[in-house]
Amino acid sequence: MPHAPCDTLIHSAHLVVDRGRELPGGWIALTAGRVAAVGAADEPAPEAAERIDACGRLVTPGLINTHHHMYQNLTRAYAPAINGSLFDWLTALYPVWAQLDVDDIEISTYIAMIELLMGGCTTSSDHLYVHPRPGFVDAQVRAAREVGMRFVATRGSMTRSVEDGGLPPASVVQDHDAIMADAEAVIAAHHDPAPGAMIRIALAPCSPFSVSERIMVSSAELSARTGVRLHTHLAEDHDEDDYCAEVYGCRPAEYLERVGWAGERTWLAHFIYPSETEVARLGRAGVSATQCPSSNMMIGHGTMDALRWKELGMTVGLGCDGSASTDSASLWMETRNALLLGRLRNGPASMQARDALDLATRGSAACLGWEDEIGHLRPGACADLVVWETHPVALAGALTDPVEGWLRTGPARAWHTLVAGKALVRDGEPVAPALGEMLCAHRRSAERLQAAALG
Incomplete structure (x- = not known):
């Protein structure tokens, strides 16, 4: 039976769904802030309003x-x-x-x-x-x-x-x-x-x-x-x-x-x-x-x-x-x-x-008492996940185990970070229009606090 259309489809990933379940070349469908479905590379994926090609990257729960x-x-x-x-x-x-x-x-x-x-x-x-x-x-x-x-x-x-x-x-x-x-x-x-x-x-x-x-x-x-x-x-x-x-x-x-x-x-x-x-x-x-x-x-x-x-x-x-x-x-x-x-x-x-x-x-x-909804990507879980990116130079030669390679090489960074299905980091950069202004305000606060303490 074909899957219902979804909001976002992330595909061509090594998908870690949960401890003991991984899908090489798999896909994950997200709808209304939840995981709608997951599938292996040879399973038909649903139509989606947005498609994110993970390009063989590792995808884990957030x-x-x-x-x-x-x-x-x-x-x-x-x-x-x-x-x-x-x-x-x-x-x-x-x-x-x-x-x-x-x-x-x-x-x-x-x-x-x-x-x-x-x-x-x-x-x-x-x-x-x-x-x-x-x-x-x-x-x-x-x-x-x-x-x-x-x-x-x-x-x-x-x-x-x-x-x-x-x-x-x-x-x-x-x-x-x-x-x-x-x-x-x-x-x-x-x-x-x-x-x-x-x-x-x-x-x-x-x-x-x-x-x-x-x-x-x-x-x-x-x-x-x-x-x-x-x-x-x-x-x-x-x-x-x-x-x-x-x-x-x-x-x-x-x-x-x-x-x-x-x-x-x-x-x-x-x-x-x-x-x-x-x-x-x-x-x-x-x-x-x-x-x-x-x-x-x-x-x-x-x-x-x-x-x-x-x-x-x-x-x-x-x-x-x-x-x-x-x-x-x-x-x-x-x-x-x-x-x-x-x-x-x-x-x-x-x-x-x-x-x-x-x-x-x-x-x-x-x-946090929240293990029913977060920390895994089983269908029904909150759509909180990360598509990871490590520079090809650091990953060179890491061919046999993408999860071990993720922690043994590095540093890795979040290429896409999604919370409730919404991308808050995209292509390695935060989706935060106010970030520059907030960094300037942060520097002013830090200078004030430290100057007052140091006399």
């Missing part, structure tokens, strides 16, 4: 970013912070971020999303935990709608300043009632639980050393009532182990359980230093975790053993982390670095390119 701090692209490679430990790095940068305003947030979010799209990311979350002024999440949502990216905005928070034994200055923390009132407001204004949603909201108290136990408990209660997800940094540094022992009398994973976060709506950033028993226990409870390979290497304090955590029953996804810790935001690079770190840690037979791709697609989708 990569999914499950941990970021988009505002930090305003302080990339910030000299006073480049050589310290995690706590040193945060201490140097918090005074800079205390100067952020709503325009800074909207501009930095816009630029971050364009950068992510160019690296093959179609859905991103963002952990926005500094709120020196109101309206920051609203600004991020405006940017996401303008760019067209699928987005999970998190209402992050900090309540414990340096005066209360935390790290951040008092100017970037808020009290419990203000945080919870704004969390309720942004959920009501922006969270869309419907299939095919473009904007969802999660709650994201920053870390055990920057928020109170009360805000963790209240966030868990609001999550249970509204169904939004929960996100935080956990077990990222040995200093955090010492802090939790001194302040809470327990380990970070035990603290997570104590405040009611050990459930299927929770995903954790980093989770580098739990015991294997803790990984297995939280995995059984439904908690998932995000590895941020480049950031972990840049800061130099370790990285999770993603393969081992999966063996122990925990779902693992990928994130790029803040632009001031890794200084870039390419999910292709994170996927490649996850592959390299996995092999470095566990041997050359332990991890293949498809394992890393699985982390960046299916694993990340599960972290």
Whole structure:
């Protein structure tokens, strides 16, 4: 039976539909923002309003970013912070971020999303935990709608300043009632639980050393009532182990359980230093975790053993982390670095390119509770995909396996990035008429912030 006509047909591609299903020379039909059909090279394809010849390129599901701090692209490679430990790095940068305003947030979010799209990311979350002024999440949502990216905005928070034994200055923390009132407001204004949603909201108290136990408990209660997800940094540094022992009398994973976060709506950033028993226990409870390979290497304090955590029953996804810790935001690079770190840690037979791709697609989708619609290209999925391009010089000789070649050679870039069936990167360039203006505004914001901090 012939297929019904579609909006867009992408053909002549090595199509990765899902883990375990690939179609060499295949095609994919998109209609109304969804995958309508996929087919092998010898199967008749439908008529289409638009045809995109992938010219033998690799086509994958869009990569999914499950941990970021988009505002930090305003302080990339910030000299006073480049050589310290995690706590040193945060201490140097918090005074800079205390100067952020709503325009800074909207501009930095816009630029971050364009950068992510160019690296093959179609859905991103963002952990926005500094709120020196109101309206920051609203600004991020405006940017996401303008760019067209699928987005999970998190209402992050900090309540414990340096005066209360935390790290951040008092100017970037808020009290419990203000945080919870704004969390309720942004959920009501922006969270869309419907299939095919473009904007969802999660709650994201920053870390055990920057928020109170009360805000963790209240966030868990609001999550249970509204169904939004929960996100935080956990077990990222040995200093955090010492802090939790001194302040809470327990380990970070035990603290997570104590405040009611050990459930299927929770995903954790980093989770580098739990015991294997803790990984297995939280995995059984439904908690998932995000590895941020480049950031972990840049800061130099370790990285999770993603393969081992999966063996122990925990779902693992990928994130790029803040632009001031890794200084870039390419999910292709994170996927490649996850592959390299996995092999470095566990041997050359332990991890293949498809394992890393699985982390960046299916694993990340599960972290966001969205694995039914994104992270794969089965019929009915959201039409979020990437047509990849690597320069022929870099690909020369890579003849036998296009997925391995995609990560082993490179760098690869997104030739076309489609979100909900709409091309947001075309022929290697972002489809963003305001980009030049926004880059100029971004430079002005970065200069203002850094000049104020440096005196």
